[in-house]
Amino acid sequence: MNIDGIRGKLTPSRDLSGLTWLRVGGPADYLFQPADIEDLRNFLRQLPAEVQVFPMGVGSNLIVRDGGLRAVVIRLGRGFNGIECQGNTVTAGAAALDAHVAKKAADAGLDLTFLRTIPGSIGGAVRMNAGCYGSYVADHFVSAQIVTRSGELLELGAEDLQFQYRQTTFPDGAVLVSATFRAEPGEPDELHSRMDAQLKKRDETQPTKDRTAGSTFRNPAGFSSTGRVDDVQDLKAWKVIDNSGMRGARIGGAQMSEKHSNFLINTGGATAADLEALGEEVRKKVYEDSGITLIWEIMRVGEPLPEK
Incomplete structure (x- = not known):
């Protein structure tokens, strides 16, 4: 691939397994790690449209x-990955870790504590409208900067992203480079204490020492077993997985966690095919048991290996 003047690193046939928390996956045709926004814009401008x-x-x-x-x-x-606090706003680069943003905001007396236990970086948090403890990115979002597939630098507001539960709308091929959030003021010590308590609770209830990718499935939307509107319940994915008998289920090196049944684990040696097959088996069993169709929260991309 011929791209002139780039300052970042372009690697052909880059294996991606080591770059994911589940440690599975094959190679990308190329991996590009831009030096900065202008480097990214230059690269995308020259990249063939196809x-x-x-x-x-x-x-x-x-x-x-x-x-x-x-x-x-x-x-x-x-x-x-820069993080800047000014007034009641926090601006973070897309590569900044959610946990680091929460801590830096707390240091400045700004409450973005809901981000503390969300795995991943700000780019993914915005794209997925990540949330925890009743707060979502959409509740705090001000704007985002993106570089489009053609190399333009644009600013998007909430109306452009059309926030929904665990999803947003982005232009195809666009790369989010930073986001700005509005935060309520708080006492730094109290904010840090709250986050410490959240971490303790997470570690007690989730398999944080295992290879996972966070919650596997979205919590089901309101579901009524009788069809009556007044019977709609807010269900948790782990509960319907438990009810279908899939806590601890395994395929190859993939397992639904015994500690929290909505966490898919690579116990060692799992392939992406093992993990996805187990997830699909869980979806099938839950549907057979309750009529509920679980929706993947984990993003699945790429191609399976050709059959032998």
Whole structure:
């Protein structure tokens, strides 16, 4: 691939398994790690229009299939991880970790504590409208900067992203480079204490020492077993998985966690195919048991290995 004047790192046939929390997946055609926004813009301007682009964060909520990705993967690094607090706003680069943003905001007396226990980086948090403890990115979002597939630098507001539960709308091939959030004031010590308590609760209830990708499935939307509107319940994915008898279920090296049944684990040696097959088996069993169709929260991309 001929791209002139880039200052970042372009790597052909880059294995992606080591870049995901589940440690599975095949190679991307190319991996590009831009030096800064202008480097990214220059790269995308020159990239042939037919080449697919896949922006990738820290791989915390991702399964890359075993055959890899026929695309250029864009992975942002040090030039995109700054965090700035000003007044009642926090602006963070897309590569800044959610936990670091929460802590830096708390130091400045700003409450973004809901981000503290969310795995991953700000780019993914915005794209997925990540949330925890009743707060979502959409509740605090002011604006985002993106670089389009053609290399333009644009600013988007909430109306452009159309926030929904665990999803947003982005232009195809666009790379989010930074986001600004509005935060309520708070006492730094109290904010840090709250986050410490959240971490303790998370570690007690979730398999934080295992190879996971966070929650596997979205919590089901309001569900009525009788069809009556007044019987609608807010269900948790782990509960319907338990009810279907799939807590601890295994395929190959993949397992639904015994500690929290909505967490898919690579126990060692799992392939992406094992993980995805187990997830699909869970979806099938839950549907048979309750009529509820679970929706994947983990993003799955790429191609399976060809059958032998």
